[in-house]
Amino acid sequence: MSADLAQLWGRSPVLLDGGMVTALIARGFTGGGSPELWNVERPDDVLAVHAGYLEAGSVVIQTNTFGGNGLALLGHGLASEMEALNHAAACIARRAIEQHGQGGRLVAGNLGPSGSFLPPVGDADPGELTEAFSAQAAALAAGGVDYLAIETMTDVEEALCALHGARRATDLPVTVCLTFEKGPRGFFTMMGNPLEDTARTLADAGADAVGANCSIGSETLLEACPLLVAASPVPVVVKPNAGLPELEDGQPLYRQAPRDFARDMAAMARLGARAVGGCCGTDEHFIAALASELAADAGRSE
Amino acid sequence: MDARDLPHEQRQAILAGDTERAVELAREALATGADILACVDDGFVAGIREVGRLWAEGEYFLPELVQGAEAMKAAMAVLRPELRKSEPERERRTRVVLGTVQGDIHDIGKSLVGTVLEANGFDVVDLGSDVPGEVFVDQVAQDGARILGLSALLTTTMSGQGRVIELLKERGLRDDVFVLVGGAPVTHRFAAEIGADGYAANAMAALDEARRVLGEER
Numbered sequence: 001m002s003a004d005l006a007q008l009w010g011r012s013p014v015l016l017d018g019g020m021v022t023a024l025i026a027r028g029f030t031g032g033g034s035p036e037l038w039n040v041e042r043p044d045d046v047l048a049v050h051a052g053y054l055e056a057g058s059v060v061i062q063t064n065t066f067g068g069n070g071l072a073l074l075g076h077g078l079a080s081e082m083e084a085l086n087h088a089a090a091c092i093a094r095r096a097i098e099q100h101g102q103g104g105r106l107v108a109g110n111l112g113p114s115g116s117f118l119p120p121v122g123d124a125d126p127g128e129l130t131e132a133f134s135a136q137a138a139a140l141a142a143g144g145v146d147y148l149a150i151e152t153m154t155d156v157e158e159a160l161c162a163l164h165g166a167r168r169a170t171d172l173p174v175t176v177c178l179t180f181e182k183g184p185r186g187f188f189t190m191m192g193n194p195l196e197d198t199a200r201t202l203a204d205a206g207a208d209a210v211g212a213n214c215s216i217g218s219e220t221l222l223e224a225c226p227l228l229v230a231a232s233p234v235p236v237v238v239k240p241n242a243g244l245p246e247l248e249d250g251q252p253l254y255r256q257a258p259r260d261f262a263r264d265m266a267a268m269a270r271l272g273a274r275a276v277g278g279c280c281g282t283d284e285h286f287i288a289a290l291a292s293e294l295a296a297d298a299g300r301s302e
Numbered sequence: 303m304d305a306r307d308l309p310h311e312q313r314q315a316i317l318a319g320d321t322e323r324a325v326e327l328a329r330e331a332l333a334t335g336a337d338i339l340a341c342v343d344d345g346f347v348a349g350i351r352e353v354g355r356l357w358a359e360g361e362y363f364l365p366e367l368v369q370g371a372e373a374m375k376a377a378m379a380v381l382r383p384e385l386r387k388s389e390p391e392r393e394r395r396t397r398v399v400l401g402t403v404q405g406d407i408h409d410i411g412k413s414l415v416g417t418v419l420e421a422n423g424f425d426v427v428d429l430g431s432d433v434p435g436e437v438f439v440d441q442v443a444q445d446g447a448r449i450l451g452l453s454a455l456l457t458t459t460m461s462g463q464g465r466v467i468e469l470l471k472e473r474g475l476r477d478d479v480f481v482l483v484g485g486a487p488v489t490h491r492f493a494a495e496i497g498a499d500g501y502a503a504n505a506m507a508a509l510d511e512a513r514r515v516l517g518e519e520r
Contacts (some may be wrong), residue, residue, distance in 0.1 A: 031458055032405065120319070121368045183360030192363025247457045247487070 090143020319369025
């Protein structure tokens with residue numbers, strides 16, 4: 001059994017952070033390379049992103065390791081650097097909290113998709129996937145993260161590999177978010193996993209919290225939130241994108257206004273979401289707006 | 303087996319993503335001297351169209367799509383030699399070059415387009431995914447292809463379609479080939495903006511577009 005996530009998170013709802021790659025792009029990162037490389041090549045920029053979120057009010061900052069799985073790094077020729085990149089990411093986040101100086105802040109070690117697909121879509125081996133996630137989790141734990149956040153999973157089977165892998169490596173709490181799309185029949189992952197079923201499956205498999213991140217905006221996730229809260233026996237995490245991107249000059253632009261995001265996220269908190277944050281397209285302004293909304297709500301309920 | 307049942311069973315095999323069964327039924331079609339074109343149109347292609355419809359309706363997801371495509375590919379591999387035999391003038395078959403643009407590894411939709419075009423008389427060269435612009439252009443030049451189909455599934459890679467069109471212009475090949483584009487983020491408007499000759503949202507629409515640009519009647 002793992003340490004008490006609720007104790008770590010403190011008062012509900014806990015404010016997570018916003019997009020990392022979005023922030024790196026603003027600092028000059030161009031698509032195609034590995035964002036994780038910045039953990040060793042441009043650590044000050046990564047630190048600055050964390051500092052921005054802490055300043056805006058994030059209680060949890062997430063490591064720059066979305067693509068840090070060994071299998072995902074293979075595509076960039078960086079598989080041999082997996083440990084170093086993940087360890088460095090955790091250390092940078094810890095340093096950001098130290099420098100920020102305020103108590104009670106947490107580092108979540110991010111584990112994103114491996115980039116490999118299980119059959120029938122691909123030919124990945126579940127054992128190999130589990131091992132890769134385990135190794136990444138170990139590196140993040142060694143770097144000092146407070147808990148692990150598995151995210152952006154499109155296949156509940158891969159999510160389970162990640163969860164098992166994480167549990168094999170550490171005793172730290174583990175949260176698991178999948179990415180859902182809204183179709184004619186409701187919310188499903190790209191692989192066809194239904195929202196409520198996956199929440200239960202992951203909770204039964206030992207996830208300390210489950211939820212949804214990426215792919216959809218806050219307006220759409222707001223529809224899914226009550227379904228998640230009703231279905232999940234464990235706390236719920238919600239981290240939508242800043243709306244759907246529009247393409248301008250070949251670059252995706254997110255046009256949602258921070259205040260609209262904040263309004264939706266605060267509504268999700270009132271509906272029972274335990275942890276709220278943002279994904280692609282969100283930045284410190286989004287988190288700051290959300291922090292204000294949550295503070296106002298807290299003030300009102302006193 | 304009664305040949306009239308074959309297309310129905312073939313359609314079902316694709317719907318079920320049952321590759322073994324699809325291959326079995328394709329072989330049966332050959333062995334019993336069944337109408338191969340009917341098997342293709344009313345059987346396998348009808349099956350993959352149904353898969354596409356169920357996908358659009360949120361009933362089928364990626365795994366079902368992949369399994370249907372695999373079964374389709376396997377069945378077509380069995381029938382291809384027979385299909386080619388029944389078209390004596392091989393040189394008359396219109397050459398189509400297909401691929402997913404550079405930086406993009408999505409290929410299911412694009413492969414389905416290839417399968418449907420091939421089943422309907424086109425000679426398809428599928429370059430796969432993550433294809434550099436120059437490779438597309440070289441293949442078009444080498445084959446004298448009349449149609450170039452470009453697929454992009456990401457908002458961040460669809461600009462690659464425009465770049466290939468520019469490359470064709472640079473190489474003086476633009477007027478020799480019809481460029482059709484597709485993929486989830488691609489639209490008619492985007493196609494027009496980049497100077498493509500046509501746009502298709504799915505494999506069946508791609509067949510219609512291919513015939514349209516070549517001036518054929520359906």
